[in-house]
Amino acid sequence: MRSRARTIRLGAIAAALGLALAGLAAAAPASAATYTCASFSGLTVTADTVSRSPVSLNAGDVIRATVSPARDGDVIILSAAAGTSINFVEAPATTGLSWKAPVTGSYGLGWSLEASGTRPSSLTWSFTCTPASGSTATVSDSDRDGVANSSDACASTTLPDSTKKPVAGRYAAKSTGRFLDGTGAYSGYTVVDTGGCSALQIAKALNLGRTDLQSGITLTTLKNWAATH
Ligand SMILES: [Ca+2]
Known part of the structure; x- marks a missing residue:
């Protein structure tokens, strides 16, 4: 049972990683049209996974994703790629996943669902984005830790x-x-x-x-x- 769960988890991470890498590839050239926080406000997508790149965000912008149907045990996994680093964040599907951009920059974002049981035949993703307060001005953050x-x-x-x-x-x-x-x-x-x-x-x-x-x-x-x- 344990090894099966692990296999599923690795599969979901691989899927998310694939999304992130696809996002990185799509990120070039940097001058291409970009998504922003506003792109996610009220966004609804019916798809197995959702990926967006490049996403230009300010430090502190919070993107929230929910999925339907959301069942107990299901987990939303977000892969957030910035430069050469990729972070994975997960949260129970029943609560939704909120992710705050740690620094101002360009991201490749991919959301996927790790289903605990039979995978739903259709998933509907809903997004909102709350911009960081006062984020219109460019803030200088030399060490990119999210603190000006x-x-x-x-x-x-x-x-x-x-x-x-x-x-x-x-x-x-x-x-x-x-x-x-x-x-x-x-x-x-x-x-x-x-x-x-x-x-x-x-x-x-x-x-x-x-x-x-x-x-x-x-x-x-x-x-x-x-x-x-
Ligand atoms: Ca610092």
Whole structure:
């Protein structure tokens, strides 16, 4: 049973990856007509999968996807390609998937459904997009961590944090900017909350020990830092 579930998961990821790669190919030339946040407002598509590229987004734009029918156990997978990196985000189909663009830039986006049981014969996808507030002005973000230079407490942030020894209860920033622990549990904090600092930068700034450097920082450290930055 476990191996079957894994096979299905890999299949869904491969499908999403295919979408993302197709998106990357379609992204050139950069001068081609692009999709924007507004392209997704009220968009409804009846298809097995949906891919759009290039999608020009501002940091903080949130695209929300829901699918119908959405059954318990079904999972929506989003592949978000930017440059040479591809991130996968998933959420239960019953709740829908909201994804926030971490930085201003061009993305290749692909949504697919991993069905827990028999795949529905037809899927209808619905989208909305909420633009980041005040996103009309171009914001300068040199390290592309989603925090503008003017309010970035840490320059040259590298995302994701690389943790040599991920463990439960110690948090590091993912490429989405969210701080997750070694088991993937979300702390409730993002790099926006830490003033644009990664776990590694916080650990170094506080002169923390090897465990913090290798496994990420504790929730208490994260919380205290977020409260003061
Ligand atoms: Ca930063």
